[in-house]
Amino acid sequence: MEVFQGRWTPQAINPHPNPPPPHWETKDEEVQDITSSLKCLTDYKYKIECQWVEDTAAKRYIPMDLYYQRSSTVSNCSQQLCNRMGTSTTTSSTESHCIIKNTFFAVGIEYTFTFKPKNPISLNKSFRLMENIKLQSPHGLTVNVTETGDYLLSWETIYTGNSSNIRLGTLQYEVNYKRTWESWENSVSETITGGSRQLEINSSALRSADTYVARVRMRPLQSTYRHLWSAWSSQVQWNVMTSEVDSQTAEAEVMPQNLQCTYNGIQQIECTWEVMRESSKYFSFKLHYKKASSSETQECQTSVIVRTYPHLTVHRCNIPVPDQEDFENYEVFLKLVNPSMKYKPYKNIKPIAPYNLTSKELPDGRFQLEWNTIEALYGLNYEINYKKADKSWEDTKVKMIPQDTRTFILPKDSLEPSSQYLVRVRAKVYCEPTEVECYRGPWSDWSLSVQLNTGPDKEIPIIVACILMVLFFILSPATIMLVKRKKRLWLESIPDPAKSRLFHKDTQTAPLRPLAAIEPVTLEEGNICKVVTAGSSAASPQVTPRVKAKLTPRRRRNRTTLLPQ
Structure with a gap:
């Protein structure tokens, strides 16, 4: 296919007179990095344990092994x-x-993990410069109308006046032109072999009122070596309708295919290869090269994607050739990129889970927990997790334990009476928040759980007994009689006019008669009431203050109350 050899036809009009050859280039597709799933943890005493995930489809194509x-x-x-x-x-x-398995750990030690294919993968090819010459395309293609009404095409090349012409010799050009709606397969082709960079098209060969488009390419004329045509130049003025690209049938393998390299005759080797789209999702390939006379291998640094199809992508990389290079053979080959990552054990410490967790009930109803851990170079924080036996661990309570404390007392108020609990503990490397370089890592696994059985609440029976005693005291007969007696005494203490001595003599037993008007007199202490008859117009008895009573001396001397005859 022409497109995989760098021969392709642009579709857009290029308005600039001397544009560089067009290229459709993108970066390599993003590959799913298997190292993103790699997680390694260590107990920092005996071992490092690593886990990773491979895509099933990728593993079927190229299984990978982990190296450290x-x-x-x-x-x-x-x-x-x-x-x-x-x-x-x-x-x-x-x-x-x-x-x-390892028993020696230190802060200065680090591991490099690399994924490599289980079976070696390599695609290489020997390359001879002079047998794979592909020149850069001409540029600056223009059209001018001659005095006779014909059309003169002219162009330029980077090889004009270049010392490389001594090696390349005479250059041969091929010019194609056509009407815009025609395909290039039906275009007219003209070959120029005399080294001229012009072509005059007779107007009689063109249809009037139609629009044409032209392009040009070149190659060395000598036939000693295998020479390839350069890519087509930019087109003059009009768009191009390129023919449909007949892509090859996709093979089941995911290995790169169709590796081809060409030398531009000056200082660059251009290599292209194809990668299946299914493969490019999981793997990345890099082009490496070396001179046939040297054992030093180098990586091509300018890899790009030049074309993308539904089933494959076309990659390209340019290899620089030193100036005045002797025509020495090159070897090029594709290598699978081995994903790798740096790993520092002291920042990924997962402690061994605490063991020998025991519980002891104290006399005051609290529970004392104790456990053991492996002696290590780092400090540990602990976390207590407890729940009711019939609950799930999601509905749990957590208690944080200070650093390097291997005992803890569960408060009585955090446990319900007459209940069954499960308790477990785990550990984590302690690191001061202000420290940058210190031991770090996730929580350890949980220890084996231990069971706690809380007793009944001893305060409840005491409260119930007190309530019953109070009720018994309230409802007993003696209490009822005492209440009645207190009530009677209270009623007798209330004042009653019928019991007063002011209104009857000591020997009087008959009911009182209506009283006549009584003049108020003053006693030694207090006030004197003035009593009137029932038919009197007075609204109510009058009370004479002591001060007013002093104005009557006779009444002060007579301290008796006069009763009517």
Whole structure:
């Protein structure tokens, strides 16, 4: 296919007189990084345990293994395989884990984890410069009307006046022109072999009132080596209707295909290859190259996507060739990018779960918890988690424990009486919030739970007994008789006019007669009431103050009350 060799036809009109060759380029598609699922934790004493997830489709194409390399400021160890300890596969992914046994840990030690394909993958090809020459396309294609009414096409190349012409020799050009609505397969083709960069088209060969479009390409004329045509130049004035690209049938394999390289004759090798879209979702490939006479391999740094199709993408990378390079053979090959990441054990410490968790009920009804942990270089915080036995762990209470405290007393008010509880504990590496470089990591697993049985509440029977005693005292016969007696005494203490000695003699037993008017007199203490008859017009008895009574001396001397005869 022409497009995979860099031969393609632009569709847009280019209004600039000397534009560079057009390219449709994008960055490489984003690949699902398997290292994003890699998680490694260590107990910082015996082992490092790693887990990762592979896409099932990707694993079917290229299964990957995890390698690790331990390094420090003193020395570097060789890369080793982390042997899988088990896998768990679903329809969409496969979860794997492995364990690195190690008994030596320090802050200055770090691990580099790298995923590599289980089976080596390589696509290489030997490349000879002079057998794969593909020149850069001409530029500055213009059309001018001659004095005779014909049309003169002219163009420029980067090889004009260049010393590379000595190597390339005479250049050959091919010019195509057509009407805008025609396909290029039906275009007229003209070949210029004399080194001229012009072509005159006779107006008699063109239809009047139609619009034409033209393009040009070139290659070395010598036939000693295999020469490829350059890409087509920019078109003059009009859009192009390119033919449909016949893409190759997609193969089942995900390996890159159709690796091709061409030399532009000056200082650049252009390589293209195809990658299946299904493969590009999970894997990334990089182009590497080296001279045939050298063992040093280099990576091509300018990889881009030049075209995208529903089933594949076309990648391209340009390899620089030093000036005045002897025509030495090159080897190019594609390598699968091995995902890798840096891992620092001291920042991913998952402590071993506490063990020997015990409980002891104290005399005051509280519970004392104690547990053990493995001795380590770091401090630990603890978290107590407890719940009722019939509840789930989601409905739990949590208590934070100070650093390196391996005992805790559950308050009595946090537990309900006559209930059954389950308690567990876990640990976490302690790090001061202000410290940047310190031990870090997630919570450990929970310890085995221990059961607590709370007794009945002893205060409730005492309260009930007091209430019953009060009720018994209120409802007893002696209490009722005492209440009646108090009531009688209270009634007798209320004043009653019929009982007063002011209104009858000591020996009087008959009912009182209507009283005549009584003059008020003054006693030694208090006030004297003035009594009137029932038919009197007085509204109510009058009370004479003591001060007013002093104005009557006779009444002060006579301190008796006169009764009517």
